[in-house]
Amino acid sequence: MASVFAYAPAPESRAIVDIAPSYGLFIDGEFVEAADGKVFKTVSPSTEEVLSEIAQAGSEDVDRAVKAARRAFEKWSALPGSERAKYLFRIARIIQERSRELAVLETLDNGKPIKETRDADLPLVAAHFFYYAGWADKLDHAGFGANPRPLGVAGQVIPWNFPLLMLAWKIAPALATGNTVVLKPAETTPLSALFFADICRQAGLPKGVVNILPGYGDTGAALVAHPDVNKVAFTGSTAVGKEIARTVAGTRKKVTLELGGKGANIVFDDAPIDQAVEGIVNGIFFNQGQVCCAGSRLLVQESIQDELLDSLKRRLSTLRLGDPLDKNTDIGAINSEEQLTRITSLVEQGEAEGAERWSPACELPESGYWFAPTLFTNVTQAHRIARDEIFGPVLSVLTFRTPDEAVAKANNTPYGLSAGIWTEKGSRILAVANKLRAGVVWSNTFNKFDPTSPFGGYKESGFGREGGRHGLEAYLDV
């Protein structure tokens, strides 16, 4: 709906990115074809345009990559930490230099708004390499005893919601601690990882230290199961996480899992409403809600429900959905047709179970995968939209009367990744934060990340922490 104050289009130029028509696997410092010659296409979710054709790694390629990483491990782990640090600092700097290019690339391949790739993803990617670079020569002081050792070859499987950021979360601590890596990016977003391979080349990183194997779930499964992988790191769904936990059972492989969530965003009656509304929007509509720590359940104190929902609906009506490359876009495309189908079916189930659905007037583009920001009221804890991770721009609103009830409802989930608290009362923040069973609690803010700060879940949201000093543990023999 055009308003009086309609914005003119403000598209970021895509000329800065040069996407090749095809890419190979990155093994031992070279781009190579898949052993069985298989390829797949990666498309731009906002236009369905085919961006490139990518080699698809099979089990033979996994074996080749693990062997390359094993060979590289000997020298890489023997390097003085100060030398490894310099490689990581170089990588951080090159990412900063190429950040505009990478932001546009990520937006094209993933569908998220350029505003987010440019202002959130890329600065954090560089910051993670910068942070862990500094640890490489200080591991003796990290609190894991003197002379902690790397584990060996790390097999890493990352999701499509933050393709380059998840790569940074995995690769930076692995290299800093002296491990070598074989990383499988998601099948819908392989491009930024392949561009990262080029950054490794520019940084002069020794061959085989980083290997990139695009592919589907079976590629990841082969990597996780490979007998010569010493460490498995996975970010993705809880169902796959459980499967990985079964696969590594009875082996010596160390494993960290960052899985799903159903974060509660709790708004008390004394909360600053305008700030809370911004936090709620950021909590569930950031990256189209395709965030494991999204605040997908809004728990609002009954006495302010109407006021808060009015404000929230008003705010949602100003969100701009459309071309992700437009600098004014707030809501981009859903990452894939498959994900759109999943969101659609869960939302239909929410309606069928009696919850009340609301979306602002919102025109969806003709091509691509889109879903309007959606709000559900009259939600009970038994509803599937209050229990299952939707991984889309869908907020379920529940109410509570007392702080104890808020805590009980917030904790009533097998997940335990994130939560939010909105109140002006300091003691209430601390008391409620203390009782929430979640790895990250944001009070009077939401969805904040920093390389110095450990991130990870309780319960079925997985084990281990990424980021900060804690993030080193996953890659050391401790």
Next chain:
Amino acid sequence: MSDTRLSVLKTYKLYVGGKFPRSESGRVYEVTDAKGNWLANAPLSSRKDARDAVVAARKAFGGWSGATAYNRGQVLYRVAEMLEGRRDQFVREVADAEGLGKSKAAVVVDATIDRWVWYAGWTDKIAQVVGGGNPVAGPFFNLSSPEPTGVVAVLAPQESSFLGLVSVLAPVIATGNTAVVVASEKAPLPALSLAEVLATSDVPGGVVNVLSGRTAEIAAPLAAHQDVNAIDLAGADEALAKELEIAAADNLKRVLRPQPVDYAQTPGIDRMTAFLETKTVWHPTGSLGASGSSY
């Protein structure tokens, strides 16, 4: 006359929720010393006993994890005090259980008591060692602190019936978790006697629950239990450990795999950190963003 006196034998029982029930199954099994002489009939716990123990451990979790670290430290130290008072009894039991001479058993018992004291001192220090503030690049203050993961199933080591048992149990409860312990299958008596000490040491009922019986039989329902948050597989052999680890994946339990441990050595902190979660709490500082408001 004393040499004709018939001694009073002890009926060993389970320890669940602060009480000493017999096994729900009504079963017992024969426990012998190293030479094969009968020592006692220990309860042969069932799946139902394991489930009851989990219920008790869950019920106790809120109070124990919510107690101050100082308080937990004192309660643990109290256990050491009570153990010291029963030193001779445990020397006898450990000697019988492990086939040790009296002086060797005394060394083991002393080390065990000292281990309790060591962990008693950790309760209010572990958060300072593994937690802390993070230097965030932005107008935020955040703090990472360790929290207990919940109910932990502990398969006590098979060989070291007392020192090994305490070395795996104490770190679990020092950090605020509650425990369901499966005693050494062959030598369960020191564990069952430890329960009597715990019951009289201000440790709230349910914080530690002790089961005896067949390790594999009791461990299976514990590893599969949806309300158990973690499992220490110290007392499982390789085949059993793998089976239990697979079962534990169903609710993504934290798993501590069996590994060679010299229990006589001073432990590191990894048995504590294995059952801790890290929670990071954020709050804005100063500038509150686009609205321009501030502190």
